[in-house]
Amino acid sequence: MDVRVPKGLFKRGKGYAVRVAVPNEYQAIIGKKEIVRGLGTQDLAEALVRRKEVLSEILASIGGGSIPEPVIKQVERHTPQEGTTVRDTGHRWLAESDGIKASTKARYRQHLEGFEAFAGNIEVTQINRTLALAFMDHLKRTPSERTGEPLSARSLQSYQCCLASYWRVLDHWGLVDPDVRNPFSSLLRRVAGQKKKADPREKKLRPVTREEAESLLSYIADNDGLKYQFEMFVTVRLLWVTGCRLNEICGRYLSDIEDKGDHIRINIPEAKTEAGKRTVMIVGDDDCALLREAIKRAGIVEPSCPENVGRLFPRIALGGYDKQPSHYLGKALEKARKKLDGDHSKWDMHSFRRTAVSALVNAGVAKEARNLAVGHSNKDDIGVSVYAKRAELDGVIKATFEALYDELGGSLVSEKVPSEKLNSH
16 A cells, blocks of 8 residues: 655655755755755654654744754664673674675674673673683584584684674774783684695785776776766876875875875875875876865865765765775775776785885885885884984985886876766765
8 A cells, every 4th residue: 555655754765854945035044945854763653753843843943044953863772782791792893884794794693692602791801812712612512503513614714703803893992902912813723733724715916007907997987877986086096106005095184185286295194004104195297186176076075974074085985893984985996896807806906005016116216215105114224213204204205206106107097087077976
């Protein structure tokens, strides 16, 4: 049976929202032609009740020339989200992890329930190496419910991978001592005399070639339906001439970027390692022009979330347990790579970094200057790692990126560039 909903009430995603047209005389004041507010529920009956309250709030505020704050009632959750026990934190992790496949989530949930059944619903601060080893021994002694045989090495590896990832999330949330080593790491370490098994999934990735990088760039430029087309295009161009890690590019704020006219400096204040905190420079004219266009767009587009205000790529949704912009952008780039004709399984987005390091070596750049540019440690040279760490080394760094640019043969080229029109996906 079809159920007609009142005018202005509609489905947005899985939940309901209400839309109100702003009268013409108020549009210039408010700056909007319509106001849309989510109702915070997937239930139609509840949405109908909340609609009246939200509508009255919106209409009252329109008369005052202001945009109302959304009136959203807290939905009662049947499962605790903020507890610090194994059960609460495990549920919270899997509920917030939007980058894990449903099948993997189901398997991880089973693993966490198995650990809880063994250890009890204890506080996560009570988890230690002794408990982790005892649980792994328990798994080795316990036959599979499905086959009646001991768990396979692959199943044991799945348990370890799940629990080690779970601990990293707890560490990220600040629920465990950051100085304590991950108790679930290396639980399946080989004993003396045991032969190492070959990992069939092991990949030997190599540097990306110019032809491969430009084929990826052209694919992005030719596909206007890509959600993050412009951001992907800019990222690939910058990865090529900087050798940065993916998140070092897409995680930048506008305040990290300084336009010096003949080149652009990108400051990386946070990185994977201490040596990664550095300055990279864009020296190619075409790359500088593209980055300036990205900066211009960043001031126009609407951020996907409050955390993205002031970012170079504010439209990119944050993902993963640590809410990084590289999560979804990386997935989009990898999906594009896999769409290319031919075999492209021997390189990935980190291969741009391998290409940059190889090019600097071939260009004869000194190791110390090379490490400063790509963010590798100079700890074996006390003069660079300690005494010159905070010195003015802009000249050396700029010369290094100029050598990289020349050795690579300049910027990546594609016959088409993304349209000037802003994406509205």
